[in-house]
Amino acid sequence: MADILTKRTEDYAQxxxxxxxxxxxxEHSDVRGCMVIKPHGYAIWEKxxxxxxxxxxxxxxxxxxxPLFIPKSYLxxxxxxxxxxxxxxxxxxxxxxxxxPVHGVVVDPEAELxxxxxxxxxxxxxxxxxxxxxxxxxxxxxxxxxxxxxVVRWEMRTRLxxxxxxxxxxxxxxxxxxxxxxxxxxxxxxxVYATFAEEWLAMPVIKGIKTASxxxxxxxxxxxxxxxxxxxxxxxxxxxxxxxxNFAKAFDVVFTNKENTQEHVWATxxxxxxxxxxxxxxxxxxxxxxxxxxxxAPVQVVIVPIAKNEEQMExxxxxxxxxxxxxxxxxxxxxxDDDDKRKPGWxxxxxxxxxxxxxxxxxxxxxxxxxxxxxxxxTMEKQVMQVVDLAEKVEHLLGHIQDNLYQKALTLRERYxxxxxxxxxxxxxxxxxxxxxxxxxGTAGTEERVKNETKATIRCIPLDGDAAPGKCMVTGAPSxxxxxxxxxx
RNA sequence: CGGGGUGUAGCGCAGCCCGGUUAGCGCGCGUCGUUCGGGACGACGAGGUCGGAGGUUCGAAUCCUCUCACCCCGACCA
Numbered sequence: 001m002a003d004i005l006t007k008r009t010e011d012y013a014q015x016x017x018x019x020x021x022x023x024x025x026x027e028h029s030d031v032r033g034c035m036v037i038k039p040h041g042y043a044i045w046e047k048x049x050x051x052x053x054x055x056x057x058x059x060x061x062x063x064x065x066x067p068l069f070i071p072k073s074y075l076x077x078x079x080x081x082x083x084x085x086x087x088x089x090x091x092x093x094x095x096x097x098x099x100x101p102v103h104g105v106v107v108d109p110e111a112e113l114x115x116x117x118x119x120x121x122x123x124x125x126x127x128x129x130x131x132x133x134x135x136x137x138x139x140x141x142x143x144x145x146x147x148x149x150x151v152v153r154w155e156m157r158t159r160l161x162x163x164x165x166x167x168x169x170x171x172x173x174x175x176x177x178x179x180x181x182x183x184x185x186x187x188x189x190x191x192v193y194a195t196f197a198e199e200w201l202a203m204p205v206i207k208g209i210k211t212a213s214x215x216x217x218x219x220x221x222x223x224x225x226x227x228x229x230x231x232x233x234x235x236x237x238x239x240x241x242x243x244x245x246n247f248a249k250a251f252d253v254v255f256t257n258k259e260n261t262q263e264h265v266w267a268t269x270x271x272x273x274x275x276x277x278x279x280x281x282x283x284x285x286x287x288x289x290x291x292x293x294x295x296x297a298p299v300q301v302v303i304v305p306i307a308k309n310e311e312q313m314e315x316x317x318x319x320x321x322x323x324x325x326x327x328x329x330x331x332x333x334x335x336x337d338d339d340d341k342r343k344p345g346w347x348x349x350x351x352x353x354x355x356x357x358x359x360x361x362x363x364x365x366x367x368x369x370x371x372x373x374x375x376x377x378x379t380m381e382k383q384v385m386q387v388v389d390l391a392e393k394v395e396h397l398l399g400h401i402q403d404n405l406y407q408k409a410l411t412l413r414e415r416y417x418x419x420x421x422x423x424x425x426x427x428x429x430x431x432x433x434x435x436x437x438x439x440x441x442g443t444a445g446t447e448e449r450v451k452n453e454t455k456a457t458i459r460c461i462p463l464d465g466d467a468a469p470g471k472c473m474v475t476g477a478p479s480x481x482x483x484x485x486x487x488x489x
Numbered sequence: 490c491g492g493g494g495u496g497u498a499g500c501g502c503a504g505c506c507c508g509g510u511u512a513g514c515g516c517g518c519g520u521c522g523u524u525c526g527g528g529a530c531g532a533c534g535a536g537g538u539c540g541g542a543g544g545u546u547c548g549a550a551u552c553c554u555c556u557c558a559c560c561c562c563g564a565c566c567a
Binding site for chain 1: 528566
């Protein structure tokens with residue numbers, strides 16, 4: 001793997017953008033700040049969706065769907081929530097157009113909405129307004145619901161998958177009878193995200209808690225998973241919020257407990273988005289293009305016949321048919337690319353860009369020898385293999401690739417994670433990139449100062465790892481434990 | 490909203506300063522032939538309101554005025 005950390009950030013941004021386009025994942029739409037997710041990109045997202053959805057179901061959650069539009073008054077009910085999102089809301093003010101001799105079509109000024117509708121930047125408000133009617137008794141709790149949806153945040157600067165005006169995500173919104181149970185849920189879902197990131201995306205993450213300044217608008221505590229990209233910058237890959245009773249109070253969601261007294265419910269919300277696609281790309285890809293971990297690859301093995309003419313192609317089809325069958329029997333997804341409109345060299349390059357984990361080439365030479373050529377995308381190694389037990393060998397190879405990708409990413413993260421004790425050391429280290437473990441006095445003032453002077457933010461207060469107390473690197477005041485500083489996406 | 494920049498074929502660009510035949514190049518696209526084990530080559534071909542409006546001029550992609558759109562840097566942000 002090229003040491004991309006040594007590349008300059010602008011180069012990395014360029015590399016990322018080119019890769020997304022070349023791997024045929026997505027492109028900018030003509031619509032401002034919006035993205036078109038192309039079939040290959042969407043297929044990977046679907047794999048993420050189905051894996052996550054299964055994990056949500058396994059932890060007792062069900063799916064539902066709530067409206068795209070939120071009346072402005074709902075959003076305004078939770079003070080810090082509206083403050084947090086106000087600057088990036090798309091607003092619907094009219095419901096009709098009319099033709100105009102000069103401009104063609106104009107908004108009909110007669111058709112102004114009595115109350116503006118906000119295109120959801122997140123759904124807490126509309127969901128809690130709905131939950132009010134659903135929760136009456138402790139017997140109705142917990143309420144464990146997830147929704148797959150799109151949301152809109154009118155960002156100034158957008159980047160494919162990482163920050164777009166509209167994005168796809170899932171948002172879980174749960175209601176609980178007790179504080180402890182809600183916190184337990186918040187932490188459970190954080191664990192689900194961490195497991196998903198590590199086992200499916202092959203992306204190591206650090207679980208932690210956000211500082212007050214980075215906290216979700218309306219939350220009492222925000223948990224997160226943070227990953228390191230190949231340029232050493234941090235990416236927040238998922239969040240899980242303990243909302244306390246803030247939304248229950250704002251929307252008057254109360255239940256009668258076993259003691260027959262009324263209480264506000266306790267809430268959580270948690271989400272991951274198509275940003276995970278960006279995380280996937282920036283964690284594993286190289287100068288040859290995208291690298292998809294086998295568990296998320298829409299197609300794990302692609303077979304490319306080398307054939308001069310239709311007879312040779314037909315011979316190759318016959319030759320690989322039992323191989324394909326054997327692999328499918330092992331739940332390996334296989335594509336036989338017998339398209340004669342593209343040549344082998346073109347296909348090799350194409351599947352590399354697109355990140356297919358394993359490519360098998362079959363030519364006349366192989367058919368004589370009873371072999372195939374197996375190429376793995378992660379290391380770019382090619383190997384001639386006997387067709388005997390090929391499906392089993394490929395199954396193992398896919399497992400190795402998945403593990404190798406995780407290990408590679410972990411090695412990079414560990415290499416660029418270090419502790420510093422003084423602010424001077426910190427300033428040097430932050431220029432080198434990566435995660436920096438340092439003591440912090442817990443004040444917003446110090447955090448702000450570090451951010452202004454170095455552009456580094458506190459990514460999280462880790463839940464695991466070195467928990468020894470110390471002295472703040474900036475002020476020398478007591479620190480409970482080291483926190484992670486980094487420059488972030 | 491500040492500071493820069495760019496609009497010419499599907500994409501990327503040259504031409505503009507210094508106005509002058511039919512607006513050009515690369516990629517891509519189409520047809521045919523030779524190729525096909527790492528993005529082939531050749532021949533032929535299709536494709537343009539030069540962002541828009543107005544002006545100067547015998548003549549405007551080129552000069553002037555206005556306008557629109559987009560991009561980059563910053564503030565903001567998952």
